[in-house]
Amino acid sequence: MTIPFEDGFMLLTKWSEAGSLLNVLVNAGDAASTVFSARITTLSDGSLWFSMFDDSGNRMSETIINLAFVTSWEYRDLREAPEPTRTKLRGLIASTLELRMQSTTQVVLCEIGDSA
Numbered sequence: 001m002t003i004p005f006e007d008g009f010m011l012l013t014k015w016s017e018a019g020s021l022l023n024v025l026v027n028a029g030d031a032a033s034t035v036f037s038a039r040i041t042t043l044s045d046g047s048l049w050f051s052m053f054d055d056s057g058n059r060m061s062e063t064i065i066n067l068a069f070v071t072s073w074e075y076r077d078l079r080e081a082p083e084p085t086r087t088k089l090r091g092l093i094a095s096t097l098e099l100r101m102q103s104t105t106q107v108v109l110c111e112i113g114d115s116a
C-alpha cells in the first residue's frame with residue numbers, strides 16, 4: 001500500500017532506533033543493482049545512511065540514499081499477505097518498504113524476521 005512520507009520516515013526511524021538488520025536492494029533500472037544486509041546508521045529528512053559491519057563490529061562500507069528523490073513509499077506487511085506467502089516467508093521477511101525514485105531507481109528494504 002502507498003503510504004505518506006511521514007509514515008515511511010516513522011518506519012525508518014523505528015528500524016534505526018531498534019538497530020534492525022535489513023536486507024537492502026538498490027535497483028538503478030538497467031544500469032546496476034545490488035543487494036546487501038545493513039543497519040540504518042544515520043537518518044535525516046534528506047538522507048538515509050546504511051552501514052555494513054564485519055563480525056567484529058568494524059564498519060566495512062556505507063550506502064547513502066537521497067530521500068529528496070523519493071516519489072512514493074510502498075509498504076507491505078507479511079501479516080497482510082495471503083496464507084501461502086505468509087507460510088513461505090515467515091521467519092525470513094516481516095515487512096518491506098519500497099522507495100520509488102524520480103528516475104527508474106528503486107530501493108527496497110526488507111525487515112528480517114517474523115512479523116508480530
